Structures are given as C-alpha cells and as structure tokens.
Amino acid sequence: MAFLELTNIQKTYGAIPVVKDFNLGIEKGEFVSFLGPSGCGKTTTLRMVAGFETPTQGDIKINGVRQNELKTNQRNIGMVFQAYALFPNMTASENVAFGLKVKGRSKEESAKVVGEMMELVGLSHLADRYPFQLSGGQQQRVALARALAIKPQVLLLDEPLSALDAKIRVSLREEIRAIQQQLGITTIFVTHDQEEALSISDRIVVMHQGHADQIGTPFEIYNKPRTKFVATFVGTLSIIEATVADPSANTVVIGGRTITIPESLGSAKAGDKISLALRPEALSLSVAGNREFSLTGKVASVSFLGSVIRTKLIVDDQPLSFDVFNDPAVKPPVVGDTIEAHFSGADLLIVRD
Structure with a gap:
C-alpha cells in the first residue's frame, strides 16, 4: 500500500470534467512532479489532496486514512504556493511560527522549531526582516520553512518557482530537493517546466486534458514516451511521418530510405x-558509433544555444532538428546547405495518439 493514494479521482465543474480517472500511488519520502500545460488538471489534483477542492468521485488516502471528508486544517499537509502568501505585517520568523501557533504549540517549542527551520533554509540571519525586505527567492524559502515547520505528512508545492528569475529558479529547486531528501518528506511538485520536473523528481506524472498520460521516472518519460503528447511536450524532438514497408521485419520508409526500427509494428500493414x-x-x-542510417535534407535554420547548436533540416517537407556541440574550431551548418544527418534505428520511437 502506497503512503499517499489517489484512486479513481474525478473532478467536474457542472458538466465539465477537469480531472478524469486519475490513479496514483506515492511512496513515503518520494518526490513526484505533476507536469503539464495550463488547464491540464495538475493544480486541481493538488488542491484536492490539500482539501481546497473536493473530488466529485474517488478516494484520497494518506497512510491508509481517507481524507475526503477532512477539512484542509484537519489534514497534516504543508503547502507552498506560487505567490509566496506571507503575512506582510509579520517578520520571517513570525511567518514560520504561524502554523505552530495555530496548532497550539508552546512558545518554547515554537522558537526551537522556527530556529531549526530558518537554519534549514539558510535564513537565520534574516529572521527579523519583513517580507518586503526580502528578495523573491528569500520569501519563497520562508514560505517553505513555514510549510515544513508543522512537520506535515505530505508537502505540496504549487509552481513555487514560476515567479523567480531563471538563475534563482535553478538554485532554489536544487535546495528544495536537497531539503526534501534530508527530511524524507513525501512531496508533490506542480510545474509546467519540463526541465524542473526532469531534474529533481523521483517520478513524473505527465498530465493532459485531465488524464495522466504517462507516469514514470525522468529517464522513462524522456527516453520512452508512450503518447504523442508526452513525446512532444517533454523535451525537444522531431515527429516524422513514415510509411510501413515490411511489418514482419519492422522496417519503414523515411525520405526514400528503408530503416529498421526497434519496436514491433504490431498490427500495422505495409503502406500504413x-x-x-x-x-x-x-x-x-x-x-561514428552505431549510426547506420542517414537522411539528406536542406538546412532551414541554425540556432545558437550556447553549448549546443540546433539545426533544422527539411527532409521530404518534414522538419528534423538535430544538435551538435558548439566547437569553435568547427564551422556550423549554413542555411541553404544540403547535408546528411546520421542516426541509429534504435533511436526511433513509435508515438501513438
């Protein structure tokens, strides 16, 4: 039995389904990210776990205890919002102590816990500052310390880094992950940023139109996408339309070349x-390597991305992107050139709707 269980969860507003047939088990201490575009149902699912929304159907259990009928303040949940939601008239330490005060903890106990939490997030020296005296990253650390102070069973993070600049986002997400691992707290992290999800998660739930399209480790999600949506949403890739040549031999035709792919073509017929x-x-x-196939096309664009140079090649009217490392001694492709791109058939994945 998983520590946090969501079973057959559905949520509708009137006749509009927002979350459909959602099932997920999260182990104790696991860090799981909900990844998807706006409107896919990820925040609604998170809010149902928190108690801000009630499932239209299904069960939510934490450590075997059903949560559906419990109010938010009756669930042992810590939550960090996108907007820091700090009390402007309270200092950083007073904000962290708020949840402890609500739970009736003594001043001595609260002071001890607040001190530990401020040290954990590296803000002990700023304990007496008010939110307006703190940077965005510092405010979000205070919000995290406040959520952790009550020692929640589950920590929920609703796009907590989206309001921060890129460099701060990277450093803070690494800090969040390190703190989560140190405390061993079960965590759900909602984001639309694929790099965030891939870099810090034990598992990722890719959501699309209220469904969990795929659940897996970052390695599985990136390298073995099961649907066309997951394949196109996570990372950059090219979708190539191919014609089945010989289903029994797993061969297809792309750009006039016959190529063997690793996956079975199943019930596909020649010409499909x-x-x-x-x-x-x-x-x-x-x-070099095992790149036994190649495709010839014309360079449509060349984008300098720092460490890599991304080139878009047009093969039989289909765009095909490839990356090469930026080597100052090697001249990159030029728009208009006709070139060959080499690859292994093992790198081709069948994607289904």
Whole structure:
C-alpha cells in the first residue's frame, strides 16, 4: 500500500470534467512532479489532496486514512504556493511560527522549531526582516520553512518557482530537493517546466486534458514516451511521418530510405502511415558509433544555444532538428546547405495518439 493514494479521482465543474480517472500511488519520502500545460488538471489534483477542492468521485488516502471528508486544517499537509502568501505585517520568523501557533504549540517549542527551520533554509540571519525586505527567492524559502515547520505528512508545492528569475529558479529547486531528501518528506511538485520536473523528481506524472498520460521516472518519460503528447511536450524532438514497408521485419520508409526500427509494428500493414519520434541529440553529422542510417535534407535554420547548436533540416517537407556541440574550431551548418544527418534505428520511437 502506497503512503499517499489517489484512486479513481474525478473532478467536474457542472458538466465539465477537469480531472478524469486519475490513479496514483506515492511512496513515503518520494518526490513526484505533476507536469503539464495550463488547464491540464495538475493544480486541481493538488488542491484536492490539500482539501481546497473536493473530488466529485474517488478516494484520497494518506497512510491508509481517507481524507475526503477532512477539512484542509484537519489534514497534516504543508503547502507552498506560487505567490509566496506571507503575512506582510509579520517578520520571517513570525511567518514560520504561524502554523505552530495555530496548532497550539508552546512558545518554547515554537522558537526551537522556527530556529531549526530558518537554519534549514539558510535564513537565520534574516529572521527579523519583513517580507518586503526580502528578495523573491528569500520569501519563497520562508514560505517553505513555514510549510515544513508543522512537520506535515505530505508537502505540496504549487509552481513555487514560476515567479523567480531563471538563475534563482535553478538554485532554489536544487535546495528544495536537497531539503526534501534530508527530511524524507513525501512531496508533490506542480510545474509546467519540463526541465524542473526532469531534474529533481523521483517520478513524473505527465498530465493532459485531465488524464495522466504517462507516469514514470525522468529517464522513462524522456527516453520512452508512450503518447504523442508526452513525446512532444517533454523535451525537444522531431515527429516524422513514415510509411510501413515490411511489418514482419519492422522496417519503414523515411525520405526514400528503408530503416529498421526497434519496436514491433504490431498490427500495422505495409503502406500504413505511422509517427516516429527522434530526439535532436540522436542525430549527428558524423557516422561514428552505431549510426547506420542517414537522411539528406536542406538546412532551414541554425540556432545558437550556447553549448549546443540546433539545426533544422527539411527532409521530404518534414522538419528534423538535430544538435551538435558548439566547437569553435568547427564551422556550423549554413542555411541553404544540403547535408546528411546520421542516426541509429534504435533511436526511433513509435508515438501513438
């Protein structure tokens, strides 16, 4: 039995379904991210766990105890919001102590816990400052300390980094993950940022139109997407339309070339059209390694991304992106050039709707 269980969860507003047939088990101490675009149901699902929303159908259990009928303040949940939601008239330490005060903890106990939490988030020296005297990153650390002070069974983070600049986001997400691992607290992290989810999660739930399209480790989500939505939403890749050549041999035709793919074509017939995915890092201008296939096309664009250079190649009117490392000694492709991109058939993935 999982520590946090969501079973057959549905949420409708009137006749409009927002979350549909959602099932998930999270183990104690696990860090799980809900990833998806706006309106996919990830925040609504989080709010149902917190008690801000009530499921239309299904059960939510924490450590075997059903939560559906419990109010938010009756659940042992810590929550960090996108907007820091700090009390402006309270100092950082007073904000952290608020939940402890509500729970009736003594001043001595509260002071001890607040001190520990402020030290945990590295803000002991700013304990007496008010929110307006703190940076956005510091305010979010205070919000995190406040959520952790009550020693919750589950920590919920609702896009807590989206209001911060890119550099602060990276450092703070690493801090959040380190603190979560140190405390061993079961955590759900909601984000629309795929890099955030991939970098800090034990598992990712990719949500689409109220469904969990795929649940898996970052490695599985990125390298083995099960649906076209997951394939196109997580990371950058090219979707290539291919024609089935010989189903029994798992061969397809792309750009006039016959290519063997690793996955079974199942019930597909010769002449059927299928969609294949290819990550940009799988292609190369070099034939080194196991790149037994190549496609020829015209360079449509070249984008300098710092450590890599991304080139868009047009093959039979289909765009195909590939990355090469930025080497100052090697001239990148030029728009208008006709070039060959090499790859392994093992890197091609069948993607289904």
